[in-house]
Each structure stands twice: as C-alpha cells, then as structure tokens.
Amino acid sequence: MASPTPLPPVKRHITLNSPTNPQASSFIPNDATPPTQPIGPGSQLTYIYSSPPSFSIDKNTDLEHHNKTTAGAFPAAGGSACVIVDSAPNLEGAEGPMHKTQSLDYIVVLEGELELSLYGGEGKEVERKTVKRGDVVVQRACMHTWKNLSKTEHARMVCVAVGSEGAVEGGMEFLQ
Template identity: 40%
Template sequence: MGSTVADNGKLSDLPQQRRFVTAHNEEGKAVVHSHQDLEWRAYDADQLAFSVVYTTSSTPPDLNGDKDILIHQGVMESGQLGLVNPNGSVLRYVDFKPGYRCGMHRTQSLDYGIVMEGHIQMVLDSGETHDLKRGDIAIQRATQHQWVNTSQTEWARMLFVLQECAPLYVGGQEFGEDLGKHSELPASRKE
C-alpha cells in the first residue's frame, strides 16, 4: 500500500487541487456541502502519486439524503478501495515523476484518462506508442498498457474516471485485472 504524502500534501511540484462537493439545502437550492485540498498517496518509490477525488458504488448513484457522499466516505475510510470500485466509479488524479515509466498493467474497467499537465506516452502491449499532450484523452477499454512521462524535468498529471466493466473475453480467453510489477498498488476487489 502506498504511503501518505507529507509536507505540502502532494508529491509533485504541480498545483494542489481542491474538491468541491455540492448538495441541496432545505429549500432545494444548491450549496457546497464540503470542500478540501486533495490528499495524495505515493507509490513506486515516490515516482507516482494518486489522489482519489470521488467514488460511486452503484450505477446510477443515489444522491437522495446525500447517500452517495456517505457511501464515498465509507469507501475511503475502509482502506479497501482498489484501482476500480466494484459496480461504481473512481475519479482519480495521477502524477508521474519526470522520466517515470510505470509497469505494463490492465484493469477490468472502462477508463477515461485526460492529460491535465505535461506530456505522457501511452504504450500498448502490441508495441504501439502514442504521445498525448494536455487536453488529450485516452479511452482505455481493459487493455494492457503503460504510461511514460517522456520529460526528464517536468511532472505529468492525468485525471482518470474508471468504471468497472463486465469481464472481457477475446478469442475465448478472459482478460482480467493484471497489475504486473505494481504489486503495491491496491488490487480491485470483486463483489
């Protein structure tokens, strides 16, 4: 399991992000329920940092009585959140140290990966490589891949939305989660 990042609450030199969660008052008007700086966890010898912004645990999520907020808090307090949240979604920032190359991996999920800062290279197990810049989006469909920060001086940041998907079969073979060398990353649990 990763370690909580100390000092300024983050590992990289990229700006600290804040989360604002809205709700409704008794008159049905929109209000901010809570806001806070994001918390970060370091992995892979401080070359990678995660910040979970929000989770849902059902589709569609139930917002009545702030049920989704309470469930999210429970998921985070449990310490059991893997890369993917069963039956739900995970919104997560990921910071990549300059020159960092994560291991080849696959999650059983449909992911939207948006480059927020820097440049990142997407490498697929077929050997394909694609360079992504700020604003580019990768739609990862349970594919084996890795991320490479090609800069030797600048951190890169991506924002991911991960949604659990049905088991994937290709040529009769099931392709499930494979964290490769990332044994310290939180494996997704099944329900």
C-alpha cells in the same frame, strides 16, 4: 505533509442537495483538500470521488460510499471513480508495469506529455502513443502502461473510471 510534486495542489469541491428544498444546493464545508497517496518517488495519486454501482443522490448513498473510501481508483462493476495522477520526471525513461483494470476510463492529460503503451499480445510489438496536454484517451479495459516522457517536468492526468462487468473494487491485473 509536503507534496512530492511541484504541481499546484488539487482542490476538490463537492456539492450537496438540501433535504428540505429540492431546488437548493450547497458545498460540503471544508472539503477542498482530497487525500493523496504516493505511487513511487515524486509521484502521487489524488483521490477525488467514487460511487457505488447503484446509488441515490437524494438518499446520499454515493456520498456515504465516498466517505468510507480512502482511495478508489478502480471501481466495482457499475461504480465510478475519479483520480488525479501526478508522474515524476522520468530520468531513466523507465516504464511502469503492464496492467489492466476491468473499467472504461476517460483520461485527460492536464500537464506534460505521457506515453501510453498497449500490449499487443505474445510475439507482437507494443503499440505506443504520445498523449499531450489537452488530449483525451478512452481506455477500454486494455493491458497498458503509462510513462512520463520528460526528464525534467512532472506530468498530471485526470482519470474517470467506470467499472465494467466483472470488475472488482480495487482490482488490477498484471501482465505475467
């Protein structure tokens, strides 16, 4: 299937540790193309990796969890997930829905300019910040929305999410 975005395809490389030699490592063969899912016209989420709340690298429990997970953007408490989000050009300047996850997110903008909007509460203004290529956001379980500021170019960001107390895998809360 063709990618809905003109940005280069994402390649994923996962390492393995040798079960017989604790100093030897290798790459998982043929694992360069991670799965994607559409999240709107011309936009997609690429699933890189996720881990359960508690795991052993030596016993590969993280790898077993990863192999059973097809899209892990929102981890359970203590778990982690890494995704890449490609956002289509925004011809109308539309905003997505305000939402919140119970996670601590480390977000790096790789391409383009995005606007991060934070809900200030009933009767308060929405706070907005332009986030540019190379900028990093530490997003702490806040009610928010993202929007691509360009009408002509795609934007790309990588997000590493760590589930906080009370987080449920796949859980997302929307503003009522």
